[in-house]
Amino acid sequence: MDLNSGLRSFARDPKWAKNLVIVVDEAHCIPRWKDSFRKTYASIGAFRAYLPHHVPFIACTATATPRDVRVICETLQLGADVDIINLGNHRTNLIWEVRTMKGAAQSVDEVDFMVPEGITKPEDLEQQLLFCNERGQTHVLAHRLMQRLPEHLRHTVEIYHSLRTVRQRAWTMYRFERGETRIIVCSEAIAMGCDFQNVTRVVQFMITDSLTTWIQRGGRGGRNPALTCRCIMLVQPSVFQLV
Known part of the structure; x- marks a missing residue:
C-alpha cells in the first residue's frame, strides 16, 4: 500500500x-x-x-x-488472539422472495409490478431500489419504468451507477432521501454505505454473482425497523434448469 x-x-x-x-x-x-x-x-x-x-x-x-x-x-494480519464477534445478520423486517422470470436480460417487463396502474402522485409509489448487474441495464429498465408513469411523474425514477458524475449521484441521493425520487435503478455503486430510511422494496434483476452480494443489496431496504421491506430477486429460468 x-x-x-x-x-x-x-x-x-x-x-x-x-x-x-x-x-x-x-x-x-x-x-x-x-x-x-x-x-x-x-x-x-x-x-x-x-x-x-x-x-x-x-x-x-x-x-x-x-x-x-x-x-x-x-x-489485515490479525493474530491468533483476534476476537471474532458474530451478531448474525437476520433482520425480521426483511421478507426475502425469489421469482422466476419468463426470460432473461431482454425480459424488461418483469419489473412492471414496481409501477402499478393508477399512479397519480409521487406518494402513490413505494420507495424502491432496483439493482442491475450491468450499468447499461440500469438505463433500459429505468426507461421501462418511466414509460409506465404519467409524464409529470417520470422524474421520480432515477439512475445511479459509477459512470454518473459525482454531482448527479449526490443529487439523486438527496432527492431520494427527501422522498422526491421514488425509484432508483442502480448498480453495485449505491450499495456501499447508503442508509435510506424509507425503502420498502428492493428488487434484483437477474441473479447476483454470490449470495453475499444479494444480502448486501437487499439489506439496503428496511433500514427503519418500523417498516417492512420485500427483497425480491428476479431469477432467469436457466438457473433452475437441471443438468
Whole structure:
C-alpha cells in the first residue's frame, strides 16, 4: 500500500497513536475485490508496520462467510488472539422472495409490478431500489419504468451507477432521501454505505454473482425497523434448469 509521508508521520506520532483505532468498514470487500477490482485492498495489513503494536484493528461487515473471515484476518494480519464477534445478520423486517422470470436480460417487463396502474402522485409509489448487474441495464429498465408513469411523474425514477458524475449521484441521493425520487435503478455503486430510511422494496434483476452480494443489496431496504421491506430477486429460468 502506498502511504504518503503525512499519513506515516501521523501514524507514528505518539500523541495520536495512544488514541488511535484502525477501523475497516465493509470488510467483505477485501476477499471480494482484493485480487481484481481493488488490488490495493490486499495490502491494507501493511499499514500495521507504521503503527505501534498496541493499536487495535477492527474489521466490520454484515456479510462474511467462514472463508471470508479467514481471508480478512490474514489480509489485515490479525493474530491468533483476534476476537471474532458474530451478531448474525437476520433482520425480521426483511421478507426475502425469489421469482422466476419468463426470460432473461431482454425480459424488461418483469419489473412492471414496481409501477402499478393508477399512479397519480409521487406518494402513490413505494420507495424502491432496483439493482442491475450491468450499468447499461440500469438505463433500459429505468426507461421501462418511466414509460409506465404519467409524464409529470417520470422524474421520480432515477439512475445511479459509477459512470454518473459525482454531482448527479449526490443529487439523486438527496432527492431520494427527501422522498422526491421514488425509484432508483442502480448498480453495485449505491450499495456501499447508503442508509435510506424509507425503502420498502428492493428488487434484483437477474441473479447476483454470490449470495453475499444479494444480502448486501437487499439489506439496503428496511433500514427503519418500523417498516417492512420485500427483497425480491428476479431469477432467469436457466438457473433452475437441471443438468
